[in-house]
Amino acid sequence: MSLVFAGICPHAPGITGRAHLADPAAKDRLYGAFDQMRYALEATKPDALVVVAAEHFANFFMDNMPAFSIGMADSYQGPIEDPDWLGIPTTMVPGNAELSNRLVDEILQTVDVGYAQEWKFDHGIAVPLNFLTPRYDLAVIPANINCQGPPLTPPHRAWAFGEALRRAAEQVPERIALVGTGGISHWPATPDSVKINQEWDRQILDQWVAGDRQALIANDDVSSYLQGGQGAFEIRTHIAIAGATQGYERTVTYYEPIPMFAVGCALGWAAI
Amino acid sequence: MSLYYVQKFLYNLNRDDGVQAQFRADPRAVLAEYDLTEEEIEALLGSDIGLLFHLGVNGQILMHFAAFEQIEWADYLRLMKEGIEKHGPVREGVYAVTGYGGVPARGEPVPTTDTAESGKGAMA
Numbered sequence: 523m524s525l526v527f528a529g530i531c532p533h534a535p536g537i538t539g540r541a542h543l544a545d546p547a548a549k550d551r552l553y554g555a556f557d558q559m560r561y562a563l564e565a566t567k568p569d570a571l572v573v574v575a576a577e578h579f580a581n582f583f584m585d586n587m588p589a590f591s592i593g594m595a596d597s598y599q600g601p602i603e604d605p606d607w608l609g610i611p612t613t614m615v616p617g618n619a620e621l622s623n624r625l626v627d628e629i630l631q632t633v634d635v636g637y638a639q640e641w642k643f644d645h646g647i648a649v650p651l652n653f654l655t656p657r658y659d660l661a662v663i664p665a666n667i668n669c670q671g672p673p674l675t676p677p678h679r680a681w682a683f684g685e686a687l688r689r690a691a692e693q694v695p696e697r698i699a700l701v702g703t704g705g706i707s708h709w710p711a712t713p714d715s716v717k718i719n720q721e722w723d724r725q726i727l728d729q730w731v732a733g734d735r736q737a738l739i740a741n742d743d744v745s746s747y748l749q750g751g752q753g754a755f756e757i758r759t760h761i762a763i764a765g766a767t768q769g770y771e772r773t774v775t776y777y778e779p780i781p782m783f784a785v786g787c788a789l790g791w792a793a794i
Numbered sequence: 795m796s797l798y799y800v801q802k803f804l805y806n807l808n809r810d811d812g813v814q815a816q817f818r819a820d821p822r823a824v825l826a827e828y829d830l831t832e833e834e835i836e837a838l839l840g841s842d843i844g845l846l847f848h849l850g851v852n853g854q855i856l857m858h859f860a861a862f863e864q865i866e867w868a869d870y871l872r873l874m875k876e877g878i879e880k881h882g883p884v885r886e887g888v889y890a891v892t893g894y895g896g897v898p899a900r901g902e903p904v905p906t907t908d909t910a911e912s913g914k915g916a917m918a
């Protein structure tokens with residue numbers, strides 16, 4: 523039928539895995555923001571949730587790295603991480619291969635997306651789902667943009683992928699929700715792990731809210747890294763959501779840098 | 795130099811219970827399937843996080859190996875720093891291109907960014 527929901531959220535493994543080590547008040551604010559997003563998502567009664575993630579070598583490696591890929595299976599296993607380390611039990615998440623197939627058919631008209639009939643979730647998808655579909659009762663369709671193994675997918679192509687997702691969602695009878703996960707500034711899993719660049723985060727969020735394509739796609743690899751670290755390459759997922767929600771009003775509902783989670787955490791969605 | 799295969803082994807280990815069981819049972823046999831140098835084999839057998847980071851393994855792959863080896867997060871961060879102090883700058887891979895930990899990328903200026911080390915409350 524249409525796109526019924528589109529938002530952004532963080533996916534850092536510390537959000538669940540190191541929850542007990544973070545400032546409790548900050549953790550509660552973030553968890554509350556995730557709850558708000560879940561209520562907003564559920565209110566749109568989606569038939570499927572497409573999660574546009576920046577996965578981290580859970581499925582795609584440099585032997586054959588796609589610029590974009592979409593899962594096309596009836597179920598997905600995850601997370602691949604140790605459940606105790608991530609704080610999320612391993613589970614089976616329902617998918618919808620036939621719906622994936624129809625979405626891929628449409629996306630391929632403009633974007634050369636790969637498809638994958640096997641896909642194991644890592645924290646890039648498992649952390650958001652832990653909050654957004656905690657009962658794992660909604661069909662999930664994973665999508666990935668290469669934000670990890672250079673050469674990376676160019677930002678303007680991430681925008682085009684978002685446009686293609688929107689068009690595909692509008693072609694199918696199902697109610698499609700869309701969430702982009704990742705970012706914003708962080709230096710994940712490196713000695714710089716606690717650094718967060720608030721100023722740059724807020725600048726990216728302003729660009730996202732404004733839907734400013736020119737400004738968003740000007741965040742090339744060098745400037746993104748210098749301002750926001752290796753994790754900043756993941757703003758491609760937010761750029762895709764901006765591309766998918768042109769003409770709608772986007773709002774950031776929460777932003778807070780949480781050093782124990784090693785990332786500036788931002789949530790927001792479009793009024794559709 | 796076979797960073798590619800070090801990472802490929804860790805990629806397979808991270809996502810595959812079967813590889814994890816094989817690696818616990820006979821690590822040398824598993825590693826023999828990859829094109830690795832003796833230094834890389836020793837780094838993997840010894841769970842030498844510092845050396846693996848120095849060799850250029852991406853943190854998104856390395857942190858899972860650290861978790862697999864029951865290394866706590868704070869120790870994981872410390873071991874990477876110690877590895878750089880002991881062995882020198884990251885040799886290749888994404889960090890040799892982007893820089894890390896105050897170490898500039900090869901031939902690039904030191905990144906200068908305003909960074910915040912603590913949160914200051916939520917923005918509505």
Ligand SMILES: [Fe+2]
Pocket residue numbers: 533534576578646704705753756
């Ligand atoms: Fe990530």
